[in-house]
Amino acid sequence: MAGTGAASARQYRLAPYLLIAPGILWLLVFFVVPLVALAQTSVASSGEPWWDGYVRALGTYGTHFLRSFRYALIATVLSLLLGYPLAYVIAFRAGRLKNLLLGLVILPFFTTFLVRTFAWKTILSDGGPAVWLLQQVHLLSEGGRLLDTTLAVIGGLTYNFLPFMILPIYVSLEKIDRRLVEAAQDLYSTPLGAFRRVVMPLSLPGVFAGSLLTFIPASGDFINAELLGSPNQQMIGTVIQNQFLEVRDYPLAAALSFVLMAIITVGVMAYTKVLGTEDLG
């Protein structure tokens, strides 16, 4: 490089900061500053004490919060039960089909989220194929419905965030040294024992990342509840959206957003303590 040694050393020291500057500035201005603006809005109830928004948020919409976290938790557990075996089969058993199966897992990403959820509405509709099928095998009574039920909402949430569970688990399974599994099988003899003592512990970072990437968006989601559920399944996302864009009670809406984020942050921190890993990226 041109210039004296000292100048180029300084250039070298500055280089990483110059490289990160545009992107990090963007994140500061349009991610961090908005959160500050949100905090300010949440305490700016005119003529009321600053905590008014929060009192109303928790007092009026406590059930919505609880319901959202309950649905998100069930959807996360279901995603794990559905996703882990699939990730395992792709990583260990698919052979040459591996890339094809991975492609199929991310295929839903290429059709719009909303259009997919509308497709579920069609599938689950009264007189639709799913209702008919379940009535034939007497799992659903005559006149029973799937649409506008808790089952439909949780099913939709599970569906929409399932790939976010599968992919991190697949990545952590893929990294496992196959010789470890073989060695374990030589020593423990049963495949199940090898899975329980070797494969599963090594895949926990994937389970950790996957469950966060499923739980967090699911708890804030409102599309599934709105399209597949009735007002009885309304989640906190609907309330926030409605208060912000329709009612325009900004302090309340901002307080709701903040409470949602605070609960999730505390939950994530506790979960990180338990499963302890920083391998989210």
Place this chain on the structure above:
Amino acid sequence: MRGGRLGVRILDGYAMLVLGYLFLPILVIILYSFNKPAGKFNFVWKSFSLDAWADPFRYPALVDAMVLSLRVAALSTLVAIIFGALIALALCRYNFRGSGPVSLLLVLPLTTPEVVLGSSLLALFLDFNARSGFGTIVIAHIMFSVSYVALTVRARLRGFDWTLEEAAMDLGAAPFRVFRTVTLPLIAPGIAAAAMLAFALSLDDFVITLFTAGSKLTYPLYVYGARRAAFPPQINVLATAILMTSLLVLGATVVWQQRTLRQRTGGLLHP
């Protein structure tokens, strides 16, 4: 695996069922693009027809929404790719003070619910009396794409041998030439993958866009509004077209990457 054969069969079958679950709505979307609905809403199957495919641009508002979505996706991807790749390069290439907080700042937008991201941006825009529209949508999309791009490119760059750059410089290559002939080819596949991801995320985004779009309509926002007024099969036609296009692009990229990989390893083995 003796004795576990039946268990393994059941496992494979279970995995196929899960794939079927992932696939089902997509089949429905494609199928209903060939429907001739009885009324305004394409939610109940009536009869097979090619009408919607013969006239995909029948609804100008839908076309406008699609064009807006593509413009937003193109611009936000372009900017996010530059910002994100530079961050990834800095994180992999240099040890610098503050790299920990930078990594954290990249992950945080991904672990924040979209409704919080959207509403906080709206709070900011309201504070500054900013007019919502094309600009605010693009700003929001760049924000969430930068993280995805930086993390994707960083994952691809991990473990890369940076002494190659020094070797090229020692051999007398100018900095720009080093970048063009050594650095860029190595990071190009990661950037291509990140660009596709950012483009797809932007095209698909509904929640954050709802908060930042004002009165503008992107394709997902049009679809959302369509549940009240009319839901024509053209929505499914466009969704199917997006799916097919992305599959083509994805296939082409995979072929291209395998070819460049083969060329490069071939070059290393037979210099």
